[in-house]
Amino acid sequence: MTSINQQINLYLPELRPRRDLVTASRTVLVLSVLLGLALLMSIVQWWQTTLDQNRLVDVEQALQEQTARTERLENEVAARATDQALVREMDTRELRVQQARELYDFMQGTTLGNLVGYSQHLKDLSRASFTGLWLQEIRIVGNADRVMIRGVAQEPAMLPDFVGRLSGGNSAISTRRFNRLVSARDANQQSLYEFTLEAGE
Incomplete structure (x- = not known):
């Protein structure tokens, strides 16, 4: 009598352990790195914006001072309109205020970081x-x-x-x-x- 041997493989491919390239720990690590980079970029941008705002405040303050001086000078001229030296001084002050305003307008329309x-x-x-x-x-x-x-x-x-x-x-x-x-x-x-x-x- 002939004996028949038959082997049955129960280790099917779907039962084998899988090695996934994307794991939860790797995903968390990548997300942490991306979050850190985004935070660093935000800090740099905030620092640059703060510097730009400080420069703009300085220019605005200088413009306000020149405007106040011009207004005082105009009031003095109104009281003594016949004083030609005072009229010339007023013209000079107005020219400086105009130049300060042009500088202020220029700085508002320009990337202030370029003026460091x-x-x-x-x-x-x-x-x-x-x-x-x-x-x-x-x-x-x-x-x-x-x-x-x-x-x-x-x-x-x-x-x-x-x-x-x-x-x-x-x-x-x-x-x-x-x-x-x-x-x-x-x-x-x-x-x-x-x-x-x-x-x-």
């Missing part, structure tokens, strides 16, 4: 200017590695005084030596002198 480091330069330029000398164009490259200042003065002798005031400032402009000067009479107003100061590396 330039506020001190502008403060020094503002402190160095005086009645009879007007700045029309300013170019500052890097940390005042190259500087170009173009403006108008009533007298050529005002330029050394202006440069001397700049050297007493707090920014890197105070250490720059202006090695090029171009000065000529204004074609439209012969009583004024146009000038260009340049400092390079």
